[in-house]
Amino acid sequence: MEKPIQEEKRVFMTGNEVVAWGALAAQADIMYGYPITPQNEIMHYWTRLAPKYGKSFLQTEDELSAGFATIGGVLAGKRSFSATAGPGNTLFQEPISMAEMMRIPMVVAIQQRGGPSTATVIYSQQEVNMTTYGGNGEGLRIVYSTATHQELFDYTIKAFNNAWKYRFPAFILGDGYQAKMREPLIMYNPEEKGIEMVKPDVSLGKEGVPGKDRDPVYLRNAYSMEEELFEVLMPMIEEYNKVSPEIEEHFSLGCEDADLIIVSHGIVSRAAMAAEEELRKEGIKVGLFRPITLRPFPEGAIREICKSTPNILIVESANGQLARLVKEALFGLPINMQAIFKPGVGITSEEIIKFIKSKKTEEIIAK
Amino acid sequence: MSTTVMPNSWNINTKPHKFCPGCGHGHVLRALGEAIDDIDIQDRTVFGCDIGCSLLAWDFFNIDSIQTHHGRTTPVMVGIVRANPSLIGIAYMGDGGGYAIGAQHLVNSANRNDKILVVLVNNTNYGMTGGQMAPTTLPGQVTETTPYGRDALETGAPTQGPELVAAITGENAYVARGTVSNLRQLKKYFKKALENVQEGNGFSFVEVLATCPTNWRTNAKDTWKFLEENMASYFKVGEYKVPPTKREG
Numbered sequence: 259m260e261k262p263i264q265e266e267k268r269v270f271m272t273g274n275e276v277v278a279w280g281a282l283a284a285q286a287d288i289m290y291g292y293p294i295t296p297q298n299e300i301m302h303y304w305t306r307l308a309p310k311y312g313k314s315f316l317q318t319e320d321e322l323s324a325g326f327a328t329i330g331g332v333l334a335g336k337r338s339f340s341a342t343a344g345p346g347n348t349l350f351q352e353p354i355s356m357a358e359m360m361r362i363p364m365v366v367a368i369q370q371r372g373g374p375s376t377a378t379v380i381y382s383q384q385e386v387n388m389t390t391y392g393g394n395g396e397g398l399r400i401v402y403s404t405a406t407h408q409e410l411f412d413y414t415i416k417a418f419n420n421a422w423k424y425r426f427p428a429f430i431l432g433d434g435y436q437a438k439m440r441e442p443l444i445m446y447n448p449e450e451k452g453i454e455m456v457k458p459d460v461s462l463g464k465e466g467v468p469g470k471d472r473d474p475v476y477l478r479n480a481y482s483m484e485e486e487l488f489e490v491l492m493p494m495i496e497e498y499n500k501v502s503p504e505i506e507e508h509f510s511l512g513c514e515d516a517d518l519i520i521v522s523h524g525i526v527s528r529a530a531m532a533a534e535e536e537l538r539k540e541g542i543k544v545g546l547f548r549p550i551t552l553r554p555f556p557e558g559a560i561r562e563i564c565k566s567t568p569n570i571l572i573v574e575s576a577n578g579q580l581a582r583l584v585k586e587a588l589f590g591l592p593i594n595m596q597a598i599f600k601p602g603v604g605i606t607s608e609e610i611i612k613f614i615k616s617k618k619t620e621e622i623i624a625k
Numbered sequence: 626m627s628t629t630v631m632p633n634s635w636n637i638n639t640k641p642h643k644f645c646p647g648c649g650h651g652h653v654l655r656a657l658g659e660a661i662d663d664i665d666i667q668d669r670t671v672f673g674c675d676i677g678c679s680l681l682a683w684d685f686f687n688i689d690s691i692q693t694h695h696g697r698t699t700p701v702m703v704g705i706v707r708a709n710p711s712l713i714g715i716a717y718m719g720d721g722g723g724y725a726i727g728a729q730h731l732v733n734s735a736n737r738n739d740k741i742l743v744v745l746v747n748n749t750n751y752g753m754t755g756g757q758m759a760p761t762t763l764p765g766q767v768t769e770t771t772p773y774g775r776d777a778l779e780t781g782a783p784t785q786g787p788e789l790v791a792a793i794t795g796e797n798a799y800v801a802r803g804t805v806s807n808l809r810q811l812k813k814y815f816k817k818a819l820e821n822v823q824e825g826n827g828f829s830f831v832e833v834l835a836t837c838p839t840n841w842r843t844n845a846k847d848t849w850k851f852l853e854e855n856m857a858s859y860f861k862v863g864e865y866k867v868p869p870t871k872r873e874g
């Protein structure tokens with residue numbers, strides 16, 4: 259069968275289409291999904307592309323089913339994924355907590371929409387708490403917050419690879435704007451680029467008769483004793499902490515001599531970057547720190563930067579969900595923190611520039 | 626303890642099993658194990674158990690097994706067989722798991738004619754959590770959450786599962802209700818149900834009337850009486866849908 263992408267190709271498409279192509283490029287085998295805006299077109303493109311390349315799709319009865327069926331697909335040894343948003347992400351937390359506990363490398367693309375509740379189908383950054391630390395667990399997950407269509411493609415591939423490499427569930431955290439807008443990017447076949455695709459392995463239904471040719475595989479997430487759970491969980495937490503530095507990613511700009519550092523993630527960091535460049539032209543020394551992985555959070559990197567520049571401005575389309583992660587990462591450092599929180603609403607570079615030039619911040623800059 | 630030999634598909638190293646004495650689960654799993662032996666599908670079968678007392682079967686068989694979440698065993702098995710259709714998926718659950726928290730999965734999987742077998746153990750209560758009302762609790766039956774007896778006008782009448790599943794499935798489905806008081810018949814149902822899945826024909830569903838002496842607070846005699854008289858009067862044992870390929874005569 260023909261490979262979906264042979265050689266590098268410059269394209270212009272919506273973010274949802276990019277995720278579908280990214281999953282194809284990552285050699286995903288099967289998608290299980292339930293409709294919700296603004297992620298629907300991921301399914302629409304996947305269902306059109308899948309049969310051409312011998313891939314499968316199942317539309318389930320809800321997101322609980324989509325999540326648990328994705329787990330089933332992984333157990334059968336296939337690269338399996340889903341996509342969701344908002345209230346669907348809420349339902350997804352149950353299967354994700356099982357994936358966390360059982361080290362099941364499921365991949366889910368999340369296109370954030372307004373919240374709480376049904377709210378809007380448009381845009382937000384309000385699913386940070388839920389995607390990083392949702393469910394009754396410890397947040398043993400990999401969460402990539404993308405800012406461009408190129409990144410949607412790159413990190414969809416990476417999400418599959420790192421999910422299977424480290425065996426933690428992995429997420430591509432986009433938003434409604436990224437989902438729906440069109441942008442140019444370069445698509446490629448990762449193997450042609452020297453990216454080694456981590457091979458999935460079969461958990462259930464291996465070769466041979468269990469009990470005769472081999473031991474049966476028993477997978478569980480329920481334990482009867484506190485100590486039993488502790489013995490299972492602690493090595494998992496330790497392993498997560500150990501591999502975190504390998505997984506952590508961030509982007510920074512102009513932090514070295516900055517008087518103020520803007521901290522933002524995802525699409526908002528594009529406005530922050532534009533603001534940084536604009537202010538620099540005016541001689542105002544502003545830097546930008548953008549966590550790409552929200553879990554594990556690039557704690558070492560942001561601490562290092564904030565040791566020399568204690569003034570930070572957190573900008574996000576949520577009421578402090580990124581801020582909570584940042585505060586935790588910077589715990590103990592003498593930080594002067596300001597914030598632009600616009601839950602469920604987009605943020606422009608002009609707003610950021612205006613805020614920074616406003617009285618309060620002038621004092622910081624003039625320091 | 627039964628003196629008959631254990632089915633090959635059972636893992637002797639994990640026996641005696643973890644269910645209470647007199648529990649119906651062990652009988653259901655014997656009939657299921659024998660059916661698996663008879664049609665020789667141990668190497669292709671994947672067993673999923675729910676949360677509820679069914680979870681105690683997580684290491685029961687010499688079969689690759691997974692214990693999932695309460696009500697979610699059906700979608701996990703659906704996910705497995707959709708990704709690898711050569712496997713035979715068995716989703717094993719209680720009446721709470723199948724008719725309450727996981728009812729949407731049962732209904733939709735049945736409607737999609739997923740090639741899996743769902744085995745649902747009807748013991749008229751939530752066994753694992755200490756005997757609360759289940760969708761199958763009989764009118765007047767005392768449970769921890771119906772201490773004065775279930776009032777059907779307030780909380781509904783016992784769910785008729787096989788009747789429901791038969792009504793929403795296509796003709797290739799196999800649907801039956803068996804009982805632990807007739808294991809030979811139950812094994813026959815399981816065999817037909819598994820063959821229906823093995824042949825890639827259709828969805829199979831077998832509800833089994835089973836005992837829970839611990840929460841019923843019954844002695845051996847009353848346990849059997851409750852099963853054969855009280856339960857049998859609400860829940861009719863028999864085949865509800867037999868695909869054309871499985872019809873006898």
Ligand SMILES: Cc1ncc(C[n+]2csc(CCOP(=O)(O)OP(=O)(O)O)c2C)c(N)n1
Nearest residue numbers: 676677678695719720721722750751752753
């Ligand atoms: C989401 C969720 N809700 C509630 C529970 C608690 N719970 C565990 S077992 C159970 C009921 C089991 O009853 P049933 O499915 O009839 O199985 P049985 O124990 O009777 O065999 C419940 C409510 C849970 N584990 N998960």
Ligand code: SF4
Nearest residue numbers: 644645648678752837
């Ligand atoms: S509580 Fe009831 S269903 Fe559960 S193991 Fe004991 S007898 Fe069986």
Ligand SMILES: [Mg+2]
Nearest residue numbers: 719720750752
């Ligand atoms: Mg029950």
